[in-house]
Amino acid sequence: MKLSMKWLSDYVKTELSSREYAEAMTMSGSMVEGFEVEGSELSGVVVGRVLSVERHPNADSLVICSIDIGREEPVQIVTGATNVVPEAYVPVATDGSTLTGGVKIKKGKLRGEVSMGMLCSLGELGLPGHDFPHAIENGIFLLEGEYTPGQDIREAIGLNDTVMEFEITSNRPDCLSVIGLARETAATFDLPLELPQPVVKGGGGKLEDYLAVTVENATLCPRYTARAVTNVKIEPSPLWMRERLRASGVRPINNIVDITNYVMLEYGHPMHAFDLRHVAGNKLVVRNAQPDETIVTLDGTTRTLSPEMLVIADEKAPSAVAGIMGGEFSGVYEDTKTIIFEAACFEPVSVRTTSKKLGLRTESSGRFEKGLDPENCLPALQRACQLVELLGAGQVVDGIIDINNAPKWEVAVPLEPQWQNAHLGLSLSQEEMEKILRSLHFEIKDGVVYPPSFRRDVECKADLSEEIARIFGYNNIPTTIMRGLAQGKLTHEQKLERSICDALLGQGYSEIITYSFISPKYYDRIGLPADSPLRKSVVISNPLGEDTSVMRTTTIPSMLETLSRNYNNRNACARLYEIGTQYTPNGEGQLPNESKQVTLGQYGSNCDYFTLKGAVEVLLDTLNICNWDVEAVTDHPTFHPGRCARLSVNGEELGILGEIHPQVCETYGIGSRAYVANLDFDALARQSVCEKQYRPLPKFPASTRDLALVCAECVPVQSMEKAVKTAVGSLVEKVELFDVYRGKQVGEGKKSVAFNITLRAGDHTLTDEESDRAVKKLLRALEELGAELRG
Numbered sequence: 001m002k003l004s005m006k007w008l009s010d011y012v013k014t015e016l017s018s019r020e021y022a023e024a025m026t027m028s029g030s031m032v033e034g035f036e037v038e039g040s041e042l043s044g045v046v047v048g049r050v051l052s053v054e055r056h057p058n059a060d061s062l063v064i065c066s067i068d069i070g071r072e073e074p075v076q077i078v079t080g081a082t083n084v085v086p087e088a089y090v091p092v093a094t095d096g097s098t099l100t101g102g103v104k105i106k107k108g109k110l111r112g113e114v115s116m117g118m119l120c121s122l123g124e125l126g127l128p129g130h131d132f133p134h135a136i137e138n139g140i141f142l143l144e145g146e147y148t149p150g151q152d153i154r155e156a157i158g159l160n161d162t163v164m165e166f167e168i169t170s171n172r173p174d175c176l177s178v179i180g181l182a183r184e185t186a187a188t189f190d191l192p193l194e195l196p197q198p199v200v201k202g203g204g205g206k207l208e209d210y211l212a213v214t215v216e217n218a219t220l221c222p223r224y225t226a227r228a229v230t231n232v233k234i235e236p237s238p239l240w241m242r243e244r245l246r247a248s249g250v251r252p253i254n255n256i257v258d259i260t261n262y263v264m265l266e267y268g269h270p271m272h273a274f275d276l277r278h279v280a281g282n283k284l285v286v287r288n289a290q291p292d293e294t295i296v297t298l299d300g301t302t303r304t305l306s307p308e309m310l311v312i313a314d315e316k317a318p319s320a321v322a323g324i325m326g327g328e329f330s331g332v333y334e335d336t337k338t339i340i341f342e343a344a345c346f347e348p349v350s351v352r353t354t355s356k357k358l359g360l361r362t363e364s365s366g367r368f369e370k371g372l373d374p375e376n377c378l379p380a381l382q383r384a385c386q387l388v389e390l391l392g393a394g395q396v397v398d399g400i401i402d403i404n405n406a407p408k409w410e411v412a413v414p415l416e417p418q419w420q421n422a423h424l425g426l427s428l429s430q431e432e433m434e435k436i437l438r439s440l441h442f443e444i445k446d447g448v449v450y451p452p453s454f455r456r457d458v459e460c461k462a463d464l465s466e467e468i469a470r471i472f473g474y475n476n477i478p479t480t481i482m483r484g485l486a487q488g489k490l491t492h493e494q495k496l497e498r499s500i501c502d503a504l505l506g507q508g509y510s511e512i513i514t515y516s517f518i519s520p521k522y523y524d525r526i527g528l529p530a531d532s533p534l535r536k537s538v539v540i541s542n543p544l545g546e547d548t549s550v551m552r553t554t555t556i557p558s559m560l561e562t563l564s565r566n567y568n569n570r571n572a573c574a575r576l577y578e579i580g581t582q583y584t585p586n587g588e589g590q591l592p593n594e595s596k597q598v599t600l601g602q603y604g605s606n607c608d609y610f611t612l613k614g615a616v617e618v619l620l621d622t623l624n625i626c627n628w629d630v631e632a633v634t635d636h637p638t639f640h641p642g643r644c645a646r647l648s649v650n651g652e653e654l655g656i657l658g659e660i661h662p663q664v665c666e667t668y669g670i671g672s673r674a675y676v677a678n679l680d681f682d683a684l685a686r687q688s689v690c691e692k693q694y695r696p697l698p699k700f701p702a703s704t705r706d707l708a709l710v711c712a713e714c715v716p717v718q719s720m721e722k723a724v725k726t727a728v729g730s731l732v733e734k735v736e737l738f739d740v741y742r743g744k745q746v747g748e749g750k751k752s753v754a755f756n757i758t759l760r761a762g763d764h765t766l767t768d769e770e771s772d773r774a775v776k777k778l779l780r781a782l783e784e785l786g787a788e789l790r791g
């Protein structure tokens with residue numbers, strides 16, 4: 001919303017600078033995005049009166065003008081313009097002046113004759129032709145009326161306005177108007193507000209002789225008002241109106257169209273003017289469109305309507321799409337003699353839906369879809385008729401059509417100063433609060449606040465708090481510490497997530513974030529079989545495209561996509577992790593189950609299966625997860641059948657890790673071995689212990705034994721470690737593998753496994769006999785696994 005400060009001064013006077021005004025309005029809730037001073041690029045350009053025009057002695061296409069610019073002596077200017085005549089007032093760029101675009105003007109000679117500047121056209125002043133209809137587009141700009149030579153051209157033609165540009169939120173359509181922003185200005189600066197009521201003299205007959213209106217759908221059109229104007233004279237608007245429209249970003253057209261645009265900007269209520277000649281039967285009907293009914297709108301496009309759309313029709317066909325745009329013959333023409341001014345209120349959702357279906361968004365629809373005040377229809381209509389009489393553009397017919405089906409606006413909100421102060425952290429008195437609310441045109445009776453009809457966004461006590469706070473000044477609210485006994489703290493899951501991030505970042509992994517919606521083709525790329533339950537995804541109803549049409553059931557494809565992108569960007573190695581969400585369908589009509597996954601991915605010369613497994617072990621140790629089991633997996637389609645394992649604790653599966661299958665790597669274009677671990681976040685949360693238990697340093701020495709055992713190749717080393725700990729119990733402090741040997745000496749299909757076993761008692765020093773008994777127990781346990789001491 002662009003606001004002319006000259007226009008604003010009609011309603012409220014403020015002496016602040018533009019910057020001070022912008023900052024204060026922003027702090028009170030009307031955000032100013034910026035401001036611009038019209039004609040700020042122009043300097044040294046003044047009004048000149050042409051004293052004489054003589055032919056150039058050395059050039060047939062040039063003339064020499066003597067110009068009075070308010071100095072003791074006139075100046076001589078040479079020009080090639082053909083429309084300059086004596087006694088005309090013209091803009092003169094004097095020696096040293098600056099024009100639009102930073103063009104500097106200096107005195108010089110043209111064909112031997114001195115020229116002390118330049119006469120300017122509209123383009124050189126940065127003005128469009130429609131702002132001054134009388135001006136010749138490619139000639140010198142001849143000013144209309146009487147001026148004082150030497151007067152600054154910006155002041156003379158009204159090019160010295162300051163324009164504020166506001167960002168208006170969707171809940172404040174009342175501020176999409178000069179009057180609405182004037183109300184906010186008066187409240188912000190505690191200034192008096194002058195809002196005169198429009199007065200129409202009328203006296204041009206009876207409205208019943210010109211028009212009849214019927215509203216068939218009162219729900220979509222709660223209010224419809226109309227007046228007629230006869231003996232219309234179509235001509236350019238006066239300069240003051242064109243100036244204000246230009247400052248507001250609206251192109252002047254003619255006096256009648258400009259009046260409707262002027263009222264829309266001033267009152268925030270869109271209007272329309274119908275040429276009565278094109279209203280069949282002199283009757284307007286507000287109704288729903290017929291199936292497949294068409295209308296040619298003012299932009300010349302034929303549009304097909306549907307029954308839920310609201311139209312303004314005559315006896316034959318639609319004349320306008322309600323609240324959006326008029327029909328081809330509903331406009332104003334040069335020979336128009338009788339017009340109908342319409343000011344109506346339409347249901348916002350209907351306007352928005354119709355606008356979207358037709359692909360037609362206008363200034364009018366943008367306002368109606370935010371919800372306008374039906375009480376504003378009649379003042380806007382009266383203001384338009386008042387301007388018609390002020391401009392001498394026609395004769396207003398007596399009588400008003402006002403079909404009002406809008407429910408009476410009755411909202412009452414109790415004012416509770418104690419609650420408001422507690423809510424805001426203030427200590428205002430009730431009188432101070434009431435003063436603020438009354439400045440915003442709220443009525444207060446017996447401690448109850450009644451918002452005006454144009455403030456339909458105020459519905460509860462919290463809304464009153466916002467009004468009080470923004471006018472009092474958010475920057476004036478004292479800073480206080482939080483009161484109350486409640487103290488914020490991290491949940492177990494939040495602590496866990498931070499611990500996971502710290503553990504992985506500390507090992508050189510970088511965090512990534514990927515999209516939760518993927519393409520169904522991702523499942524093919526990781527080799528999932530056709531009957532895999534992971535292929536049953538939640539399908540997105542309105543996807544951006546096929547590549548983002550389903551919610552992922554596994555985070556592995558997203559990790560592989562990122563590894564592939566890094567590899568193809570020639571990153572020599574990558575270590576990545578993500579704490580992402582996967583979605584499992586939960587029956588038709590039900591929300592899916594969401595579960596977090598911790599996914600690690602890596603490739604490069606320093607990466608192999610054991611580096612990944614080591615990173616996972618560090619992570620489990622960080623989370624205080626002990627006694628976890630590793631089980632080889634040979635049938636997972638995404639992983640290498642010989643380098644994949646499943647992790648579990650106490651029978652609960654934690655996840656899977658391993659080398660990605662070569663075919664999958666080839667599919668993703670990864671030219672080296674890649675490794676991925678996928679862990680269930682919820683399972684980690686259930687098994688982890690956030691707080692570590694303190695263990696004092698041992699007071700007694702340990703006893704160590706090195707044992708080399710021969711066993712079958714298929715016996716897992718971890719099973720042997722667990723057998724040792726189970727057999728000896730609390731005496732075993734540590735079991736550490738330090739060698740694995742395969743060769744002829746141990747036989748085919750067998751391996752030699754060497755452990756360093758540390759034994760320690762917490763209350764005494766172990767004797768040799770106790771250590772020997774413990775070793776015999778663990779050897780018997782290992783024999784049950786087929787392991788025996790190596791000879």
